[in-house]
Amino acid sequence: xxxxxxxxxxxxxxxxxxxxxxxxxxxxxxxxxxxxxxxxxxxxxxxxxxxxxxxxxxxxxxxxxxxxxxxxxxxxxxxxxxxxxxxxxxxxxxxxxxxxxxxxxxxxxxxxxxxxxxxxxxxxxxxxxxxxxxxxxxxxxxxxxxxxxxxxxxxx
Amino acid sequence: xxxxxxxxxxxxxxxxxxxxxxxxxxxxxxxxxxxxxxxxxxxxxxxxxxxxxxxxxxxxxxxxxxxxxxxxxxxxxxxxxxxxxxxxxxxxxxxxxxxxxxxxxxxxxxxxxxxxxxxxxxxxxxxxxxxxxxxxxxxxxxxxxxxxxxxxxxxx
DNA sequence: GTCCATGCAAATGATTTGCAGTATC
DNA sequence: GATACTGCAAATCATTTGCATGGAC
Numbered sequence: 534x535x536x537x538x539x540x541x542x543x544x545x546x547x548x549x550x551x552x553x554x555x556x557x558x559x560x561x562x563x564x565x566x567x568x569x570x571x572x573x574x575x576x577x578x579x580x581x582x583x584x585x586x587x588x589x590x591x592x593x594x595x596x597x598x599x600x601x602x603x604x605x606x607x608x609x610x611x612x613x614x615x616x617x618x619x620x621x622x623x624x625x626x627x628x629x630x631x632x633x634x635x636x637x638x639x640x641x642x643x644x645x646x647x648x649x650x651x652x653x654x655x656x657x658x659x660x661x662x663x664x665x666x667x668x669x670x671x672x673x674x675x676x677x678x679x680x681x682x683x684x685x686x687x688x689x
Numbered sequence: 690x691x692x693x694x695x696x697x698x699x700x701x702x703x704x705x706x707x708x709x710x711x712x713x714x715x716x717x718x719x720x721x722x723x724x725x726x727x728x729x730x731x732x733x734x735x736x737x738x739x740x741x742x743x744x745x746x747x748x749x750x751x752x753x754x755x756x757x758x759x760x761x762x763x764x765x766x767x768x769x770x771x772x773x774x775x776x777x778x779x780x781x782x783x784x785x786x787x788x789x790x791x792x793x794x795x796x797x798x799x800x801x802x803x804x805x806x807x808x809x810x811x812x813x814x815x816x817x818x819x820x821x822x823x824x825x826x827x828x829x830x831x832x833x834x835x836x837x838x839x840x841x842x843x844x845x
Numbered sequence: 846g847t848c849c850a851t852g853c854a855a856a857t858g859a860t861t862t863g864c865a866g867t868a869t870c
Numbered sequence: 871g872a873t874a875c876t877g878c879a880a881a882t883c884a885t886t887t888g889c890a891t892g893g894a895c
Contacts, residue, residue, distance in 0.1 A: 551849060551894050573885080588852040593885060609767055613884070634819045643819070649812060653805040654828065661799070662833035663790045669827045672810065677818035707869050707874060729860080744877040749860060769859075 536560075536604055544602060558584055559595040563605055563619055570608055570616035570642060608669075610635065610642065631669040636676035643676065692716075692760055700758060714740050715751040719761055719775055726764055726772040726798060764825075766791065766798065787825040792832040799832065 536544070541560055542552050562579040563571060571579075577592045596617055599605045605617045608631065632650070634643040654665045692700070697716055698708050718735040719727060727735070733748045752773055755761045761773045764787065788806070790799040810821045 549849095553850065553894075555851070586852080590853075590886075591851055594850080607767070609765060611763070611765055611771075615767075615884085634813065634817065634821075636819075637822070643817070645813065645817070647809065647813070649805065649809040653803065653809070656805060657790070657801065657803070657828065661790065661801070663792075663799070663828070663830050665790075665828045665830035666793070667829040669825075669829075671825045672813065672819070672821045673823040673825075674819050674821040702870095705874090709869070709875065711876070742877080746861075746878075747876055750875085771859085 555587055555591050556595050567619055570618050572614040572616055634672045637673055638675055638679040641676050711743055711747050712751050726774050728770040728772055790828050793829055794831055794835040797832050
């Protein structure tokens with residue numbers, strides 16, 4: 534996981550921000566669902582389980598804060614909600630997780646990690662002079678569980 | 690370009706849809722800016738130049754229609770607007786254009802086409818059994834014109 | 846005690862929708 | 871002439887913001 538409670542406390546203090554129960558709970562809620570891509574509303578519902586008094590606006594404000602601190606990442610699947618997931622940290626280097634396979638049939642979202650992308654980034658940097666610092670890759674299609682041919686079975 | 694006026698007329702008729710001045714003008718407006726990624730509001734302003742009576746709602750409805758007909762593609766740069774660009778058609782095969790380099794300094798968006806992605810798709814299909822039909826790839830960084838090191842110069 | 850953070854309610858802003866009038870076929 | 875399309879205004883809905891209260895330090 535990217536940060537534990539103590540690291541988070543320290544990080545907040547360093548920035549002159551206050552450690553509040555709400556902030557701790559929001560981060561914990563997101564950390565508790567490492568494989569999911571939660572909406573603000575979903576995070577709100579999760580936190581409400583242990584702290585029913587929390588307000589939705591606080592969740593939105595906290596999410597924004599966590600994102601600025603690079604503790605969580607935003608993802609947009611164009612379904613009308615911005616989603617969030619834990620930022621992953623491998624060997625001290627922030628490593629983003631923004632590679633998703635999105636099944637057009639069942640809506641399932643599968644995360645993956647790949648090296649070919651680094652190769653592609655290097656090639657682009659070389660060709661265009663563009664200095665790449667982050668990326669977001671989505672592949673749309675049909676997952677194994679849904680099997681079959683998407684095109685033939687499509688009937689909506 | 691993906692379609693000319695006549696092809697569009699034919700396509701509409703095939704689907705039992707009516708050919709209206711508004712529809713022709715919206716498609717033309719988007720086609721007239723092949724390198725841009727227009728918002729609904731921008732398309733509205735473009736069409737108003739030659740047809741001031743058009744309503745914004747009509748633009749939204751037409752955009753949705755054109756997207757369903759695969760004449761235009763949606764792109765989301767998470768700036769609060771959904772954007773649209775002409776769908777590209779190479780050698781009769783719909784070829785999507787969803788590869789963008791986004792400069793974090795000047796906001797410039799550069800489109801690119803690459804084959805390494807096909808390789809990556811094949812690899813993913815092989816590994817996960819996921820059947821890929823479309824993708825969307827965004828690289829964030831710093832363009833040549835903005836030069837320099839993004840991290841050092843960031844001060845915001 | 847100071848000042849930031851919170852909760853509530855109201856505001857915002859892109860997009861959608863209902864409906865009566867209008868244009869296409 | 872029937873019916874789909876349009877324009878307008880009102881509705882929607884995720885997210886943001888103002889403000890008075892409450893909590894962290």
